[in-house]
Amino acid sequence: MTGLLALLLVAALAGAAVWLYNSLIGLRNQVWSAWAQIDVQLKRRHDLIPNLVAAVQGYMQHERELFARIAAARTRALSATGAGAVGAAEGALTQAVGGLLAVMERYPDLKANQNVLALQEELVTTENRVGFARQLYNDLVARYNTRQQVFPTNLVAGALGFRPAEFFQTEAADRALPQVDLNPR
């Protein structure tokens, strides 16, 4: 009788462990795919920036310093590794690009140029895509980490090899996410 009870108890515990393990794996895969999405969008941004700079440089002779800052930030972002370092480098790039978008507002010639407007829209959407991919990633990381820390998952998470995931941090850049209004009406 006690043997049967013990057996049932073990089976229940094993079932619970399996369920916890599977739910953690599910969350971890979501975190990973969200990270992959960020990667795609960052790559897109790195490819786009030289094109945009080339397109507007001619109109903006006085902003050499700004262009140099963007180029330097891009180089640093390209060589960064690890969620924390990439986050910091990309945050700096976000701010530099946000500065460019703000400065572009001061050049009426640019607003008349259809190509520049199209490129500007590309830049805005790229920044937004990076921002939203990061938002999803961070939300998922928060859920994944909380999941590991709450009872009873915390009893098994470490033993099963789960570690808290790293947030994609971007200093003050969070609030500086450019929300440029292309055609206010």
Next chain:
Amino acid sequence: MTAAEESPTSVGPAAGRPEPGARNLFDEQRRNRRDTWLLLAGFVALLAFIGFGFDLFVLGAAGVARPGGVPLPLPIAASGAALLGMGSAWVGYRFGDRAVLASSFARLVTADDAAPDVKRLTNVVTEMAIAAGVPMPRIYLIDEPDPNAFATGRDPDHASIAVTTGLLASMNRDELQGVIAHEMSHVRNLDIRKMTVVAALLGAVLLLSDWATRLRLGMPSSGNSKRRDGPSLGPLMVVLLVAWLLTVLLTPLIGRLLATGVSRRREYLADASGAELTRNPLGLASALRKLEAASAPTPRIHRGTAHLCITDPLGNAVNDREGWLADLFATHPPITDRVARLEAMAYRRSA
């Protein structure tokens, strides 16, 4: 605006309305899956019942020998109607989105469409798909000056978002983002499945019930009176006959009520989770105000599709009210109320 703030009418239904965010996404999806199945099953049962009555009172089956007629051994009409119901339920589930899109003359937008407005739309949809973590839906345009938008499909992998050209022309980027985020929430929590099935079945029900009524009324009157004199129509049969006639006559109304009941509360929820995606409730609030100002009817979006849209394309005044009557017949909550809720979210965030 002020009307919404002091609105004393929001007492009754507001009390029972769930606070957005109180339920999580998983619960929403499960609820919508279950509701879809109930709707489909209810539809098949309804058709079977209508067919059963047809057997009983028109063909004279199930032992009720119609004088002068041949008693049928099997409930032919009931089986036929049930089969037809299952068939159209499946078609509605599987192809309802295409029917809805075709009925509003929507055309598919391709990725290489370079018109600035369309490019911006594809970009905004991509951004919101990323934010929601769902696959990129197909995008449709409706050539129509009145601004409106809807989402349809059976799940996030088979979803479509349709907007009118008027929406593109009148919204700035933030507002467009708010509208698309609202639609993306409908996609993510599977509202689209339930709403599309309702739209598809509503169309089928209207058609079939119209048909059944005509057949019934088209019976030769001599046949009717002959049968009424017959001894076989006992009290149970009379009750059944009345219930059947009521069902046939009321089915269109029931369908309308379903469509409105399904959509009204969902709109508040989609507004809230849309704002959660953009983290900018004011974008959608401003878009809703513009949509309200342009509340001219949208002719290309038909009655059966109204409950899918972000604002009522028919411009019904009943939407502006709260209370049981509005709960029954309005497809959308009052815009002033929706705007007020979104603005309250924005102020809470900045406080």
